[in-house]
Amino acid sequence: MTAVLAQGLRRTYGGKAALDGLDLEVAEGTVCGLLGPNGAGKTTAVRVLTTLLRPSGGRAEVAGHDVVRRPREVRRTIGLVGQHMAVDELLTGRQNLELFGRLHHLGAAAARARAEELLHRFGLEHEGPAREYSGGMRRRLDLAASLILAPPVLFLDEPTTGLDPRSRAGIWRAVRELVAGGTTVLLTTQYLEEADQLADRIAVVDAGRVVAEGTPDELKSTLGGDRLDLVIRDPERLAQAAAIAGRVASGPAEVDPDTRRVSAPVADRVRALAEVLAELSAAGVEAEDIAVRRPTLDEVFLTLTEGERA
Template sequence: MTDVIVVEGVRKRYGNKYALDGLDLRVARGTVHALLGPNGAGKTTLVRILSTLLRPGGGRVEVAGHDVVTGAREVRRRIGLLGQHAALDEELGGHQNLEMFGRLYHLGTRHARVRADELLERFGLADTGRKAVKRYSGGMRRRLDLAASLITEPEVLFLDEPTTGLDPRGRTEVWEAVRSLVGGGTTVLLTTQYLEEADQLADGISLLDGGRIVAGGTADELKALAGGDRIDVVLRDGGQLGAAVALLPLARAEISVDVDRRLLSAPVVDRMKALAGVVRALEEAGMEAEDVALRRPTLDEVFLRLTADGDLAPDPAKEAV
């Protein structure tokens, strides 16, 4: 597939610190690519460069076939940008907001009105288009903001942490909207601190740390870097954790222990053999397990292994459970 975003050796320095330090990235047309990393990793700086809001300090950047410095005007005609905070007039209705954005983009009154109707329908907001935005839920506001970024039907859409602060329902609404966009041919570059968001949406993921991409690939490819499959054992009696570590047929050096959760976790090669061996050993020792489960590594574990601190935001959907 054609690469619609090309980043080669990009640097950006603030004072003595590099926000981006020789970063390389390619994103294929019609895909979702996630930039995943903690605060300060360089995600927003890269999006600002890609959307021509910031000049790179070095390297080459092209979006939709145009250089972001020498062809900035052409790039702006082909992109949409959704920042971290909604850029809506709270007193106006959803339809009025979209009309206003359309006129700002010089669509003309009639075209702006038609485009507003189309986008409200597309994002499931047609019934609320006359309602003041201040009465919208968080998810509705974010969908309206996303609709506003599509007024000009961009080839490429940049989403900078689009679901920060939303509850699980609002996040799901935005995810569905993004999937719909990509189904229509839009290329999406998504920055996020939420591991589940990247796992749910992205065709490809790049892990950023210290202004560099430390790993990239699909979610499954990245999870494989964390050691393949794992087995988790939750004991009913946390006081038996030490004995279980010594007893279970697992590589002791690789067993991780979470005392608060009464959890043992270890990598396995043969899934079914490991599961049968653990269950048999627990029964023979008279230890009672609340749960024994096989699973793939999470992106949390990948990030902790590949970066210095793994300081990513918790998943609010999981916290709410």
């Protein structure tokens, strides 16, 4: 079943398209990562899908409800964690969650019970005001507030921006638990590792439309499989090392003089590694490090978005 659907979605500001025919489909119970450079249209897409903005064209559905014709039904089925904190820092975590519960028309007893459940679930039993929370705790409180009504679809717009690695890992654990319970998540992020860790599928957005889509492994495979990386001890031997790597590569070797690194795509990782080691040794070229690795999402992202701007 499809939880989020966008077809030819458009949104213009003063004649300029922020969304320019965006197509997207997110299956129930999965995480879809929406990646793109600043200004690509990620946040605009989230705002349209959560009924905060009206589209200029196209159509979209969330949990089977049209975002234009049935916005109230959409709002009842979603949670949203935006880029900016939505909690009141003068209130405690418990008071914040009870307030959100009452705003969602829960009775006093039901709001207290739901707040207690979420405080325990996200490790937020601290009794002081939210201003005393760490950045990670405040973000977990934001996430908990979005789950007051246990929505089937959750939108996370760059939820870990500015958090330290430990706090980010805590948010990742919380998201995985939600998805394991059946929640569908649409995640926008600037951290490509975050998308690699969490997303079942990734849509790369640029200039208001999806330019590539697939699983993380599928997107990485578009760059030609494995890559051979060499770090050469003597920078004067970089060109020689690049020539050696180029003879076993399936594409052109790239040289970075600043890091003394040679990188090249390879089709057969074992054969390429053995042949390069033998040739480097025969030529007397010393390598400080040598490895065969998969392409990263960073490389996929740069290739796709730079290609769109070329």
